[in-house]
């Protein structure tokens with residue numbers, strides 16, 4: 001049974017935006033897409049930039065530094081032949097307008 005850490009209210013992250021939170025010592029980005037909230041590791045596996053400051057296009061976040069893409073729903077690196085750069089995903093729970101993120105990867 002995963003544990004969850006409360007991070008903010010649902011209204012704190014408008015649709016199409018994201019925010020980064022420190023959860024159990026890890027930086028995790030929480031994204032508000034059209035169909036709900038999703039969370040992935042925030043440091044870009046390429047060179048460490050904060051992914052939440054990138055550009056969201058549908059369900060992909062494009063890093064602002066070298067533009068690598070990562071699936072917001074599945075954490076998959078969109079660049080060819082480098083699956084070792086996938087990022088972890090975390091379950092997001094919504095209860096009474098409050099967002100909580102699993103402290104362990106899915």
Ligand code: FES
Nearest residue numbers: 044046047063066
């Ligand atoms: S730091 Fe993200 S693509 Fe290079």
